[in-house]
Amino acid sequence: MAKPILEVNDLRVSFKMYAGEVQAVRGVSFTLNKGEVLAIVGESGCGKSVTAQTIMRLNPTPPSIIKEGSSILFDGKHEITKLTNSQMEHVRGEEMGMIFQDPMTSLNPTMTIGAQISEGIRKHQKVKKVEALLRASDLLALVGISNPHERLHQYPHELSGGMRQRVMIAIALACNPKLLIADEPTTALDVTIQAQIIDLLRDIQKKTETSIIIITHDLGVVAEIAQRVLVMYAGRVVEQGYLDEIFYNPQHPYTWGLLRSVPRLDSDTKSALVSIPGTPPDLFAPPKGCAFAARCPYAMKVCTEIDPGHFRVSDTHSSACWLLHEDAPNVERPIEAGGRTHG
Known part of the structure; x- marks a missing residue:
């Protein structure tokens, strides 16, 4: 049996505030297998986004603290909680990618689309600018954007919301990551575009065998794409199982x-x-x-x-x-x- 691509064990994350300590994640444990799509669901404030950002080590420290005894083992060799910031920079982007909630605030309004996609390629794969832009054009085509060569020279404000989200997916896929984390990737989109983005993620997962964690509160999205589901509440996993088990036999x-x-x-x-x-x-x-x-x-x-x-x-x-x-x-x-x- 293949080893899981991600093993999270007893993850506990707190935020030190003036009023005290917010225990945002309280003992979360789960595994993710290669090529699997795992959905983490729950209402706002349940800890699902903090869990995802901790896997990527994106929460600022301070105020966030990963408690002793927490473990995030990636690809059987990287203990994420123990890596230095320098070591984490090699993992983040190259082996892990993340799609954020709101592309308009995640994309740099002063940089062209091509520059933003090729930035990670040049950093991690050490290629020249021309080669990185060709790769960026291929990625735009992969995520379903027409006239990719022209889009490379456009700025985020010149694209629609759905196209900006596709650009975010292209950036996350730039270095062929083994793990893709999508944090509510359809929240700000209309229903038709939501369906297109979910179809796109499903198609990419089949083509690349990338493992995906999708963070959402939309059970319709979960039913469309996930194979396994974690239900979180108040910083803890309250139920987990395969999609059919959660939808047809919830406990x-x-x-x-x-x-x-x-x-x-x-x-x-x-x-x-x-x-x-x-x-x-x-x-x-x-x-x-x-x-x-x-x-x-x-x-x-x-x-x-x-x-x-x-x-x-x-x-x-x-x-x-x-x-x-x-x-x-x-x-x-x-x-x-x-x-x-x-x-």
Whole structure:
């Protein structure tokens, strides 16, 4: 069996603030295999973007701190948490690429598209400017931009939102990375362009066998592209498994809530969308038990006192919920197989 391209173990990341320490990521563990697409989902503030940026070592230190005992092993040889900034510069861009949320704020408005794509190629592959620009033109063609030779000389403001996002993908792919992290790559785009970007990522993944982590709160995007899913809440993974396991056999009340909040077009019944009541906990002082207990209609006394840990549903599926304990009462979950809601 092939070794995973990425192994994250007990990752804990905090931010030192004047008011105290924000525990943004609290013991996240997962693996990513070669050529696999993993989605990390959850509402805003759950720690998914901090997790992704920590893998790339993009969080400024200070105020961010990677806690002792955290491990991010990349390609079986790079312990990301131990690399110096100089060593990390060789990994970032060359072996890992990242697509950011908002291309308009990520692209440099004073540089041409060609200069921004070729910059990483020249740095990591030590080629001349002309050769780097030819490679940049090929990348623009790969991501579906017409007239790539002309686009090389344009500036970000001259392109549409969808084209700017394609440029961001081209920059991330410039050095043929083994790992591509896409942080909410479709958030600022309209539905039609979103579908095109997802199709593009799927096509690139098949052609290059690049492993992809996609960060999103959109379960529709997850269903289109992911093979495995991590559900995060309050800095922790509360459920993980293959796509079908999460969508057709969800086990955590938070996952049920996420699925119930998504509109469905394949159901004859007209059921209202259900929001999750309450707000996430303050990560200055996280609760000692299950972080979701205060918002969970099935919470028991043990939920507020003891962290449940992960219960194994199958060899590939686990959930951090006391309802899976053998002594827990049986509850009728409000969501059927396939994500259909009751009522």
